[in-house]
Amino acid sequence: MTNTPAHPARPVRPADGGSAARPAGASTLLTGISELWTLDPALDDPARPGEVTGDQVLRDAALVIEDGRIAWTGPASEAPPADAAEDLGGRAVLPGWVDSHSHLVFDGDRAAEFEARMAGQSYSAGGIGVTTDATRSASDERLRTLVRGRIAEAVAGGTTCLETKTGYGLTIADELRAAELASSLVTAGELDEATFLGAHLVLGEYDGRDGRPGAEEYVELVSGEMLAAVAPHVRWIDVFCEEGAFDPAQSARVLRAGAAAGLGLRVHGNQLGRSGGVALAAELGAASVDHVNHLGPADVDALAATASRPTAPGDGPGRLAVGAGPTVATALPACDLSTRAPLAPARQLLDAGAMLAIASNCNPGTSYTSAMTFCVTTAVLQMHLSLAEALRAATRGGALALRRTDVGHLGVGARADLHVLDAPAAIHLAYRPGMPLTHRVWRHGIPQAPTSQS
Ligand SMILES: N=CN[C@@H](CCC(=O)O)C(=O)O
Ligand SMILES: [Zn+2]
CATH class of the missing domain: 3.20.20.140 (Metal-dependent hydrolases)
Structure with a gap:
């Protein structure tokens, strides 16, 4: 595994300044996700509460944001159509902190x-x-x-x-x-x-x-x-x-x-x-x-x-x-x-x-x-x-x-709060300590100002 994304981020459709500019109900498909940490509570193992299960981390994944929420996650090969799409270039995606x-x-x-x-x-x-x-x-x-x-x-x-x-x-x-x-x-x-x-x-x-x-x-x-x-x-x-x-x-x-x-x-x-x-x-x-x-x-x-x-x-x-x-x-x-x-x-x-x-x-x-x-x-x-x-x-x-179920994970229905890393895998957070690994952040489904070179 390399420590740089597989290929540079490339908008599949022209960037339009973010979903704030899109009509309500518009959906955005994010592809090029090498590792997607959904941490979906629906996939928790009751026998091991508090642990991350294998199903909660997807490889070669995609997700759809709609109305500020996660509308779909799954394998990139099964991604549904959406109003707009963006390729994240082989990066890891986590729920926002x-x-x-x-x-x-x-x-x-x-x-x-x-x-x-x-x-x-x-x-x-x-x-x-x-x-x-x-x-x-x-x-x-x-x-x-x-x-x-x-x-x-x-x-x-x-x-x-x-x-x-x-x-x-x-x-x-x-x-x-x-x-x-x-x-x-x-x-x-x-x-x-x-x-x-x-x-x-x-x-x-x-x-x-x-x-x-x-x-x-x-x-x-x-x-x-x-x-x-x-x-x-x-x-x-x-x-x-x-x-x-x-x-x-x-x-x-x-x-x-x-x-x-x-x-x-x-x-x-x-x-x-x-x-x-x-x-x-x-x-x-x-x-x-x-x-x-x-x-x-x-x-x-x-x-x-x-x-x-x-x-x-x-x-x-x-x-x-x-x-x-x-x-x-x-x-x-x-x-x-x-x-x-x-x-x-x-x-x-x-x-x-x-x-x-x-x-x-x-x-x-x-x-x-x-x-x-x-x-x-x-x-x-x-x-x-x-x-x-x-x-x-x-x-x-x-x-x-904080007694909240809408944040901290990327299960369907969760707030679309994403943390995209400038790395192909989340382990880089510890493997590359101190490096500026935050590539993009979505909050409430709205992309925030870019924080690193793409
Ligand atoms: N420990 C109490 N309150 C803060 C420190 C506040 C301060 O020193 O200004 C804390 O969480 O560490
Ligand atoms: Zn404190």
Whole structure:
């Protein structure tokens, strides 16, 4: 197998600027696909949940996009006619990455903090306050421009489904502003999921000294008035359950209030130590617990035990109920490297039977990158996952963590979110680390701006 596509991409019919320009109902046939990772859930093996089966990867394949959805996949020799066609030149096609964990609503960077860390300092939650100051000072317009720029970066790297969190406002007004921004971008189809993270840090203004309110009063605010203001704009609530942030009792209080408000639960847990976040997430039925660097055997067992929890239909097409199903363990490889933390034991989690996702955790403190491809590469090279395991975790795994069935795979009816590689096989993602392998991206069936020479 060579490391270049079999032949250059060649439009079979003239490029017309994308399906956005085509009439509704127009179909596009993509051929020249050397390897098509459909990861079609209809072909899952019930005896091996969480694994990629042979039928879920097609060779010499084709697919049809219609109305922003996958309308057909199969062998190229059996491809049906379509209104337009494009030859992808012998490239591999994957579902777009599902990045189930990012913090894109912020201003400022923390390069100096990062540099100090590379010189030996350890990460602590306190830096969140630095970003909170910068974010509060940013105008609405500036914040929107920054977030949209970060989304564009993520999409250029093959991400087509993106969650993001509030958490750098930490007052009612500032958290509401971040939630409204995220929610407006979800409505516009630029983001996919929005999460309330008022429980990110107890700022110094809640130190309980000299008549100032204390941490418990902040927890009261987050789970009361702040939650009430933000909840209409988000689907999820998250909490940073860690020493220096929120302890398990405080975290439980916030999460229970979120659940009572109809939100799904997410947890930042066991990042800096055995914080109790994993146990809490499993106990409360969180959809995901993220970081998971410091796990004891009981944590691994608790996550694995949730894997058989059934999901339930949600309140819209492509959505599952937020409160049913496994607690997905979400590894954040770029964050682990950027904080010089022990890598999350993804191999051990998979071997134990836990559900796994991989996400970027893009944020200015611990992981200033949205490069999901880098995360997948790292998971293979450093966390000892197979390419299929890492690829699945960064697509289907993320979708499960977000309780979505419309993304993370290319089964018929799925959102037409495609990641075309400048390579004949997906293993090149790990075989050629760091190379710009994203050739083309389709999101909602719409081709995005080309990202590499064809
Ligand atoms: N750990 C908590 N929150 C972020 C970091 C936030 C920051 O340091 O600004 C994370 O997921 O790593
Ligand atoms: Zn995070």
